Amino acid sequence: MASFMPLIRGAIYAAIGFAIGGGIAQGIAALTNEPATEPIVVLGYVFAVIGWLMGVGMWKTWGDGWFGKPTENDPTGNWSRYLKFNTDHKVIGIQYIVTIAVVFILAGLLAMLLRTELADAGQNVLTKTNYNTTMSLHGIMMVAVAVAIMMGGFGNYVMPLLIGAEDVAFPRINALSFWVVPPVVVLLLLSPVFGGFDTGWTAYPPLSVQTPLGGLLFELAFLTFGISSILGGLNIIATIITQRAPRMTWGRLPIFVWAVLAASVISLTATQWIAYGLLMIIFERIFNMVFFSPPGGNALLYEHVFWFYSHPAIYIMILPAFGAELEIISHFARKPLFAYRWVVWAFALIVALSFVVWAHHLFTSGMGESLHGPFMILTELISIPTGIVFLSALGTLWRSKLRLKVPLLFALGVVFNFSIGGLTGIFLADVATDIALQDTYFVVAHFHYTIMGGEIFGAFAAGYYWYPKITGRMYNETLARYHFGLMFIMYNITFLAMFIPGTVGMNRRVAEYPPEFEFWNLVTSIAAFGLGLSFLPWVYNMLNSWIRGPKAPDNPWDAKTLEWQTTSPPPLENFEDFPTVTGDAYGYGDDLVVHAVYGLRKGEGVNVNFGHNAAPAEGD
Amino acid sequence: MVTMIGYIVIKFRAKPGEIEDAAPTRTHTKWVGFWLAWTTILCLVVIVHPGYTGLIELRKTAADEPDLTVNVTGRRWQWMYEYEGRYVSLFTNDEMLVLPNDSLIRFNVTAEDQDVVHSFWIPAFRMKIDAVPGLTTYMDVNTTEIGHFNDDVNFRVQCAELCGLDHSLMFTRIEVVEPAEFEQWIAEKAA
Numbered sequence: 130m131a132s133f134m135p136l137i138r139g140a141i142y143a144a145i146g147f148a149i150g151g152g153i154a155q156g157i158a159a160l161t162n163e164p165a166t167e168p169i170v171v172l173g174y175v176f177a178v179i180g181w182l183m184g185v186g187m188w189k190t191w192g193d194g195w196f197g198k199p200t201e202n203d204p205t206g207n208w209s210r211y212l213k214f215n216t217d218h219k220v221i222g223i224q225y226i227v228t229i230a231v232v233f234i235l236a237g238l239l240a241m242l243l244r245t246e247l248a249d250a251g252q253n254v255l256t257k258t259n260y261n262t263t264m265s266l267h268g269i270m271m272v273a274v275a276v277a278i279m280m281g282g283f284g285n286y287v288m289p290l291l292i293g294a295e296d297v298a299f300p301r302i303n304a305l306s307f308w309v310v311p312p313v314v315v316l317l318l319l320s321p322v323f324g325g326f327d328t329g330w331t332a333y334p335p336l337s338v339q340t341p342l343g344g345l346l347f348e349l350a351f352l353t354f355g356i357s358s359i360l361g362g363l364n365i366i367a368t369i370i371t372q373r374a375p376r377m378t379w380g381r382l383p384i385f386v387w388a389v390l391a392a393s394v395i396s397l398t399a400t401q402w403i404a405y406g407l408l409m410i411i412f413e414r415i416f417n418m419v420f421f422s423p424p425g426g427n428a429l430l431y432e433h434v435f436w437f438y439s440h441p442a443i444y445i446m447i448l449p450a451f452g453a454e455l456e457i458i459s460h461f462a463r464k465p466l467f468a469y470r471w472v473v474w475a476f477a478l479i480v481a482l483s484f485v486v487w488a489h490h491l492f493t494s495g496m497g498e499s500l501h502g503p504f505m506i507l508t509e510l511i512s513i514p515t516g517i518v519f520l521s522a523l524g525t526l527w528r529s530k531l532r533l534k535v536p537l538l539f540a541l542g543v544v545f546n547f548s549i550g551g552l553t554g555i556f557l558a559d560v561a562t563d564i565a566l567q568d569t570y571f572v573v574a575h576f577h578y579t580i581m582g583g584e585i586f587g588a589f590a591a592g593y594y595w596y597p598k599i600t601g602r603m604y605n606e607t608l609a610r611y612h613f614g615l616m617f618i619m620y621n622i623t624f625l626a627m628f629i630p631g632t633v634g635m636n637r638r639v640a641e642y643p644p645e646f647e648f649w650n651l652v653t654s655i656a657a658f659g660l661g662l663s664f665l666p667w668v669y670n671m672l673n674s675w676i677r678g679p680k681a682p683d684n685p686w687d688a689k690t691l692e693w694q695t696t697s698p699p700p701l702e703n704f705e706d707f708p709t710v711t712g713d714a715y716g717y718g719d720d721l722v723v724h725a726v727y728g729l730r731k732g733e734g735v736n737v738n739f740g741h742n743a744a745p746a747e748g749d
Numbered sequence: 750m751v752t753m754i755g756y757i758v759i760k761f762r763a764k765p766g767e768i769e770d771a772a773p774t775r776t777h778t779k780w781v782g783f784w785l786a787w788t789t790i791l792c793l794v795v796i797v798h799p800g801y802t803g804l805i806e807l808r809k810t811a812a813d814e815p816d817l818t819v820n821v822t823g824r825r826w827q828w829m830y831e832y833e834g835r836y837v838s839l840f841t842n843d844e845m846l847v848l849p850n851d852s853l854i855r856f857n858v859t860a861e862d863q864d865v866v867h868s869f870w871i872p873a874f875r876m877k878i879d880a881v882p883g884l885t886t887y888m889d890v891n892t893t894e895i896g897h898f899n900d901d902v903n904f905r906v907q908c909a910e911l912c913g914l915d916h917s918l919m920f921t922r923i924e925v926v927e928p929a930e931f932e933q934w935i936a937e938k939a940a
Binding site: 257327328329333334336339340423424428464466470494509513517519520523524526531544558560562564569633636639643722 | 807877
């Protein structure tokens with residue numbers, strides 16, 4: 130019971146916060162004679178989140194210090210340490226991974242509901258409102274999963290280990306970034322109770338200004354999630370810059386770390402835009418300000434602001450997945466990562482280009498025609514640095530000594546799926562074809578190929594790869610192979626079939642459609658159920674192996690990166706003997722390249738010494 | 750690429766029990782250069798060029814005088830058509846939208862002021878443009894074949910931007926007829 134105290138305290142303080150904030154809002158609304166419900170919800174929610182954070186442990190570990198009182202912060206302990214404000218990045222990583230996995234499964238079940246409805250052309254299982262809410266919830270939950278799993282989950286757990294650090298640069302901010310996520314999930318799951326929202330996760334106004342209260346809950350949730358994203362990005366960048374082990378120069382950084390750094394640059398700078406867009410919608414709702422409706426307002430303003438974030442956001446999703454994919458390919462191919470420096474430059478170019486292509490989502494929106502050409506060409510150019518990532522994967526695999534374990538199978542899945550996803554994107558980048566295909570199922574299939582086929586397969590690759598390190602147990606390889614095989618086949622049938630109705634004129638976000646499209650929808654639905662089933666061996670494997678699996682050795686993959694040179698799982702301070710880096714991590718087949726030496730010094734890792742006063746003294 | 754991966758997985762598989770590493774090739778500037786050059790050329794020739802020329806083709810008719818102008822207004826969840834200066838079809842999805850063949854038709858599209866964003870999409874013509882409250886957008890279509898919704902469901906107007914409850918039902922059936930037949934039809938309607 131005591132183990133749940135932080136959560137209970139968080140809930141109680143949240144309720145108190147809501148009462149205070151709601152009360153203030155009600156008072157103000159009474160003075161202005163405006164309806165009070167939505168201001169109460171907004172201000173109540175803000176105070177509730179603060180209360181929640183304080184209750185789960187932020188007050189004890191951080192808040193007390195603001196008033197000069199002693200703080201207590203003990204990240205060690207049994208399983209109850211995962212249920213409170215804990216500053217250990219490994220705990221936070223697991224908190225993210227487990228929460229995100231649960232959201233993924235829930236959103237996946239919603240998808241099963243959607244596919245049940247879509248298997249037949251009429252309006253069957255769901256009412257129209259429920260369909261729209263289900264579809265919108267599936268969208269935003271999966272977007273949240275996609276943004277958070279690689280950065281918050283694996284980025285948090287593995288990145289400090291990969292650079293030989295003891296923890297991230299700002300451990301308390303790290304914990305804060307995680308603990309704003311449960312309110313996001315609660316709000317989203319509550320929204321159907323309050324009327325749902327029928328706008329899709331894109332929430333275009335004026336519709337999103339007019340939707341019921343459920344829509345406001347969604348807008349608040351998305352805003353909150355943005356806070357997590359921004360703080361997380363900040364933390365990752367600061368950590369990689371300042372916490373690298375001695376003599377880990379930029380050229381020796383594992384590619385996953387570069388990928389996470391690149392994604393963090395986007396996360397830190399682009400997320401603010403979706404916040405502005407959502408704030409404007411909320412202000413239209415509660416203050417009657419005019420941004421998006423005539424006279425005086427323009428709905429396209431929101432569309433631009435929204436996509437200015439949401440396009441770079443997809444690179445937050447895919448870059449870490451590319452990083453994990455390349456990392457895994459190299460270690461399982463027993464060969465150095467091919468064209469490493471080119472890949473780093475490719476990541477940088479992708480980040481830069483990602484900010485100047487957003488309007489390809491707006492080709493049919495009525496925006497100025499002079500914008501079409503430039504955005505089309507810039508979008509098409511992104512294929513070139515993305516191609517370098519593929520070159521690196523193929524170049525590493527060629528003449529390798531490939532160990533076909535499940536992490537590698539998923540990494541190969543990323544290469545295959547993203548090829549299809551990327552190629553279909555070309556049709557959407559071209560204005561003329563996009564005009565035909567925009568808002569059809571072609572788009573839906575395209576982004577499922579890139580986000581699910583690319584990033585989620587990458588997340589499973591990372592999940593299996595780092596499972597022994599995180600849990601200290603080995604998963605069952607055979608069961609994992611069944612998961613991969615079934616998932617890969619069912620996934621591809623589901624989404625390849627989806628392209629077909631898209632090209633012949635079925636639009637998206639509809640429950641009822643012309644009967645001519647029924648056959649391929651049925652195929653998609655059946656395969657989707659198969660896809661859902663394929664996750665069962667995965668869930669069983671993850672849970673069963675964690676409890677009963679064989680203990681994992683420190684380095685089951687015989688890989689050279691730093692996380693494998695410590696115990697599984699690592700001790701609180703990550704390394705018993707801290708590494709001093711002497712080469713990069715890809716020295717396969719080359720005895721002269723040694724990644725690190727150990728035991729030269731203990732304690733925190735800072736002060737990278739760039740070559741002068743060479744090696745530390747012997748026997749330190 | 751798929752063939753290459755398939756080949757790699759079979760040919761370069763580590764034999765069971767083999768612990769040796771592969772030869773440490775880190776980069777190969779010639780291959781990287783070749784790949785970059787090839788992907789850039791592909792990008793320019795197969796992607797950028799058709800995109801650019803397609804765009805020019807698309808905008809070709811913008812300055813031309815259309816044979817017929819139809820002003821379209823969307824609101825939840827119907828379309829209204831005004832055949833400019835001739836006949837107005839009020840908000841109902843039961844009537845058909847009749848259009849003449851072999852004509853340049855310009856659609857001026859908007860949505861009612863207090864309504865939401867819709868999108869005016871005709872699958873058979875592969876053209877769409879959003880209907881935004883407070884803005885008037887346009888879309889040009891050159892009709893080239895006769896068609897009727899009952900023979901081909903692509904001959905319909907379908908709203909292509911989620912607009913709430915009845916978004917999936919916001920469509921109008923289309924018929925494209927010979928210009929003479931169209932003139933007859935509209936004369937009847939205007940009477």
